[in-house]
Amino acid sequence: MRRARLLAAGALVSALATGALPAAATAAPAPAAPRHHPRVHAVAETIRQIPLQGAVNVRDLGGYWTYTGGQVRTGLVYRADALGKLTPADVDTVAGLRLTKAVDFRIPLEVQYDGADRLPAGLATTSRPVSDLGLYGMLLTAIGSGDPVKQEQMLGGGRAEAFMRDVYRTFVTDPADRAQFAATLRDIADGAQGPLLYHCTSGKDRTGWLSYVLLRALGVPVSSAERDYLASNTFRGAYDARVRDGLRQSGRMQNPDLLIPLQEVRQDYLDAATSRMEADYGGFYGYLTRGLGLDVPTLARLQSKLVR
Template sequence: MHRSSIPLRTARTAAAIAVAGSFLFAGTAAAAPGAFPAFGSSGFGSSAPDVVDTPRLASLDNFRDAAGGGYMNKYGVRMQTGVFYRSNAISPSDPDLAVLAGLNLTAAYDLRTDGEVADKADRLPGGVAYVRVPVDSGNLNEIAELRSPDEARRYMADANRAFVTDPAARASFGKLLTELAETPGAQIYHCTAGKDRTGWVSALLQSIAMVPEETIMRDYLLTNKYTAESIAKSYEGLTASQGEAVAEIYRPLLGVEAGYLQAGLDELSARYGTVDNYLRTGLGLSRETIVTLGHKLLA
C-alpha cells in the first residue's frame, strides 16, 4: 500500500464504522400471489403515499404502520392498520414509550445481529415479548473498501439480493413471517435503521396483501421522508469528521433508493419466478401461514 493511501483508508474505515453503527440497516389473503413486476427506478423519485396516521415518534423516526394509512390492494380491499408495525431500533424516550404501550403490542421482533443489539438494546413496554430473528447486516470490511457512490449503491443492491440468495437470511425471514402469522395481537418488527431488512419484510407483507407494486415501492421510499433529518445529520457528521469526499461515498447508504429494493425483487423473480414460490419454497412457509397472514393484513 502506498503511504499516501493510508489516511484515506483510515478515514473510510472510520466512516464505515460510523455509518454501520449509527444508520446503515437500522434493515398474499392471496390465493395466488404473483411475481413482482419489474418496477424500475424511474418515475418513483421522491414520490410517496401520504404520511400515515400512525403516531410520529421523535425518538423512533422510522416508526410506522406496515399498512400505511390502509393501503388499497388491487381488488379494492384495504390493508388493516394497527396489526403490524415497523421501526428502526426501539430505543424510545419516555413519552414515546408510553405511546408504544398504548398500541397493545404483544411481540417485538429484532432483526439485528448480536453486535447491533449490544450497541443499542431494545426498550419495550411491559408485557411485550422480545424475539430475536437476526439477519446479517452486511460486511463492515466491504463498506470500508467502498471507493465511490456507485460502489455504495452496488453494495446496497447486493445486500437486497442476499435476502433472496442467502439461506440464513431466508430462514430468518421465514421464521419472522411465521411468528407474525401465529402470534395474536399487534406486533412490531425492526432492524437498526428500519429501512433495508425491515423494508424487505414490509414489501413481502404488502405483496401478500396484493397491494399494487407502485404503492409497495413508494412505501419503501418513505424512509427518506421519515428520516430526512437523521440522514442530514449523519451526512453532516461524516463531512465534519471525514471530509466531504468520504461523506459523498457513503451518502447512498444513509437512505434508500428504488434500485436497492428492485435488485432484491429482480433476484426473487430470477430464482423463484413468483413471490408465492419464494415464500413457500425459499422461506418454507406453508399455504396456511400465507393465508393466515392475508387474513390479518386485509380489513
C-alpha cells in the same frame, strides 16, 4: 362475512400462484381519506407514521388498499428503526400500541453499539438477526479511520451502491435470512398473536424488504408496496443529513456524502432483490412458497387476519 373474506383470500392466493389477477382487479381503488388513529398522522396517502423522539421511521403498515378491494387493517403490524434511544414518553407511546411481540433483525454488533431496545414493561425483544453482509462493521471501519483516502476507496466510485445491491440479493439467497423473515411472517399470520413490530437499525433495508414482501402477499399493488419502501427516504432524510453534518464538523469525514448511498433506499436496490427472486424462484409466489416455505393456509391466514 367470514366466508366472504376467506373466498377473497383464496382468490388472491390463486392469483399469486398463477401470476395473474382477477379480471375485475386491474387497478387498486382510489384511496379513501385516512381514518384518525391516536398519536398517528397520515403522510403520503395511507402511510402512517408513529411520531417518536428517539426513532424516526416507525410506521403502522395498515391502510393500503388491495387488488381485491380490501384494505390492510391498522393497529396490527408496525415497522420501525432501532428502538434503543426511545425516551420515556416514546415508551409510553409504544405501550399504547399494545404490542405482544417486537422482532429485532439487527446483528449483535449493531445491538452492541446502538443499544438494546427500550420497550414497555413486560415486552421482551425477539432477536432474529438478518445478515447485513458486514455493512455495519464496514461503516465503523471507514468512519473510524478518519482517513478521507481510505473512505473514498471503501465507499466511493459506486462501491457503496454495489454493496447495497449485494445486501438486497442476500435477502433472497441466504437460507438463514429467509428463515428469519419466514418466522416473522408466520408470527404475523398467527391468529393468536396480537400486534407485532419488527425493526432493524434504520428501518429501511431488512425492515423495508419484509414490509414489501408482506404487503405484496396481502395483495397490495406493487406500486403501493414500492411507495411504502421508498418512503424511508422521507422519514429519515433530515436525521441522516444531521448525521452527515456532524461527521463533517467533527472532522471524521471530509466527504460524508459518501454515506448517502448507504443511508438511502433506492429502487435499484429493491430491483436487485426482486430480480434475484425471479431468477431463483420464478416469481413472487415461488419466493413465498419455496423460498420462505409458506404454505397456502398460512398465506390465507395472513389475508384473513390483516385484510378487511
